[in-house]
Amino acid sequence: MAANSVSTPVPVAWYPTLAVAMVSVGLMLTASFFIYEATSSRKSRSLAKEITTGAAASVVLGFGSLFVLLASGVYV
Amino acid sequence: MPPSRPTPIVLLLLFALTAVSSSPLPPEDGIRVVSAEKRIDLTGPIVKVFLTLKVENAPGASDASQVLLAFTPTEVEHLAILKATRAEGKRKKKAYVPLSVEASDLAATPNGARLYSVLLSTPLKPGEKTTIEVLYVLTHTLEPFPAEIGQSESQLVYFRDSAVLLSPYHCLEQVTYIKMPSNRIESFTRVDPTSRAGTELKYGIYSNQMPNTYLPILVHYENNRPFAVVEELARKVEISHWGNVQITEQYKLKHGGARHKGVFSRLEYQSRPSMSGMSSFKNLLARLPPRVHSVYYRDEIGNISSSHLRTDSHKSELEIEPRYPLFGGWHCTFTIGYGLPLQDFVFESDDGRRYINLTFGCPLLDTVVDDLTIKVVLPEGSKNPQPSVPFETEQHIEMSYSYLDVVGRTTVVLKKKNVVGEHNVPFQVHYEFNPIFMLAEPMMLISAVFLFFVACIAYLHMDLSIRKSL
Numbered sequence A: 001m002a003a004n005s006v007s008t009p010v011p012v013a014w015y016p017t018l019a020v021a022m023v024s025v026g027l028m029l030t031a032s033f034f035i036y037e038a039t040s041s042r043k044s045r046s047l048a049k050e051i052t053t054g055a056a057a058s059v060v061l062g063f064g065s066l067f068v069l070l071a072s073g074v075y076v
Numbered sequence B: 001m002p003p004s005r006p007t008p009i010v011l012l013l014l015f016a017l018t019a020v021s022s023s024p025l026p027p028e029d030g031i032r033v034v035s036a037e038k039r040i041d042l043t044g045p046i047v048k049v050f051l052t053l054k055v056e057n058a059p060g061a062s063d064a065s066q067v068l069l070a071f072t073p074t075e076v077e078h079l080a081i082l083k084a085t086r087a088e089g090k091r092k093k094k095a096y097v098p099l100s101v102e103a104s105d106l107a108a109t110p111n112g113a114r115l116y117s118v119l120l121s122t123p124l125k126p127g128e129k130t131t132i133e134v135l136y137v138l139t140h141t142l143e144p145f146p147a148e149i150g151q152s153e154s155q156l157v158y159f160r161d162s163a164v165l166l167s168p169y170h171c172l173e174q175v176t177y178i179k180m181p182s183n184r185i186e187s188f189t190r191v192d193p194t195s196r197a198g199t200e201l202k203y204g205i206y207s208n209q210m211p212n213t214y215l216p217i218l219v220h221y222e223n224n225r226p227f228a229v230v231e232e233l234a235r236k237v238e239i240s241h242w243g244n245v246q247i248t249e250q251y252k253l254k255h256g257g258a259r260h261k262g263v264f265s266r267l268e269y270q271s272r273p274s275m276s277g278m279s280s281f282k283n284l285l286a287r288l289p290p291r292v293h294s295v296y297y298r299d300e301i302g303n304i305s306s307s308h309l310r311t312d313s314h315k316s317e318l319e320i321e322p323r324y325p326l327f328g329g330w331h332c333t334f335t336i337g338y339g340l341p342l343q344d345f346v347f348e349s350d351d352g353r354r355y356i357n358l359t360f361g362c363p364l365l366d367t368v369v370d371d372l373t374i375k376v377v378l379p380e381g382s383k384n385p386q387p388s389v390p391f392e393t394e395q396h397i398e399m400s401y402s403y404l405d406v407v408g409r410t411t412v413v414l415k416k417k418n419v420v421g422e423h424n425v426p427f428q429v430h431y432e433f434n435p436i437f438m439l440a441e442p443m444m445l446i447s448a449v450f451l452f453f454v455a456c457i458a459y460l461h462m463d464l465s466i467r468k469s470l
Helices: A012-039 A047-071 B008-020 B073-077 B266-271 B435-461
Strands: B031-041 B047-057 B064-071 B079-088 B095-099 B101-104 B114-124 B129-138 B156-162 B171-179 B185-188 B194-197 B200-209 B216-222 B228-240 B244-255 B284-288 B293-298 B307-311 B316-320 B331-341 B346-348 B354-359 B368-377 B383-388 B394-400 B409-419 B426-432
Touching: A012 A047, A012 B435, A047 B435, B047 B064, B064 B073, B064 B101, B073 B079, B079 B101, B079 B114, B079 B409, B095 B114, B114 B129, B156 B171, B185 B194, B228 B354, B293 B316, B316 B331, B354 B368, B383 B409
Parallel strands: B031 B171, B228 B368
Antiparallel strands: B031 B047, B047 B129, B064 B114, B079 B095, B079 B129, B101 B114, B156 B216, B171 B200, B185 B216, B194 B200, B228 B244, B244 B331, B284 B316, B293 B331, B307 B316, B346 B354, B354 B426, B368 B409, B383 B426, B394 B409
């Protein structure tokens, strides 16, 4: 039975770097979301722009928090 | 054929036993044991017996496909493992082929002796000879006598066995060697010819023994080796395809030798170590796989710092020292945990299924485990788990719940009683896993964060003012 080792999708050595990078990008996107909300008036707000910024921020933050968990030893 | 050089007691015993053994012998009654050499190793808390049997199939009898081994009922109760191999090929090409051994219900044997049959890979033709090597391990058969000792006394134990091999066949020539851990032997039964050379006792050579002969002997000797008995061991192996196999082991350890009586004087124990606490132990060694990380050793109170971890490229050795030395009858409970890299243990086989390759048994060296439970927690979304263990275990499947779980993780539970070091062999658990299920965890986190953003947007779009603003 030829056996290949099962490898992880992302090399384990990258976990801490990826965690920090993704969380910081995610927080920057969150900041731009809230800045947009604060600076625009009720009439000139565009729902599409809000949802895209929110979705992008949540994807990056979601992966970032997963890598934070993996880098700190909680192998989910 | 009468035995040569018998003593009167021996003759009486023989007569009594052979009178009872009017049972029909199994079909392979053409087999005779030409020579038998039994080496009993009593240097530890368990009894290891190496038996070399040279058997011959009588000319004119039928082909023999199995060789029977007999054990007394007490031996069967304490039998931990029974292995047989046969040397095949000559000289340089000698290969030891393992043979399967099964419990056999053939033929009523005198005094309730139980038979195990060694199935030969190729049947033994009439007139042919072969050599079979058998190894068996007996646990909890050494009886401490005196049963209770003080702190500065040595531990003496009884060992009971037979001077001649209990076998359903005629035995032409046999000898038994018993190896002790030290020179102090209080007493031993003499069944001529018996001799003693330092730490080794020799019972033999006995010729022409009838089938089912049993000559009980009793050896009383000193054994100060650590009698470490793990009463319960619960091992949990958690597989995460993100790169880690986490193993957590919970031990209930006990000193299974002569019970300690009287007071324990720490002063005497530490000031005169050669005269005090000879039968106690304070260190245990655990052999772990190489490239182990995040090893911890703790109990209910907290972390135990008296431990050492030495790693090299082939193995890691963890030496643990419990909070107090263990004397006879004392218990101690602790947990050991460690993490291992995924690529060393989980592999993908040709048919697309993944499997994990682990070592069965207890990593602590020279211990007996009374009750072992191994739980292999497979990642979420695994299907069709299938364990393959080289010996008998109780198996069942259950569900465990852990971090970021939706449906739960399939867990394979294996249980076995009476586990010794010879059981530390690899075993596999096969399962099917679609890598797309690994995305379930980040998806859960993303949807949680996205829900927060949607809630913000909804709040900011809601108009809760009572008066319409211009």
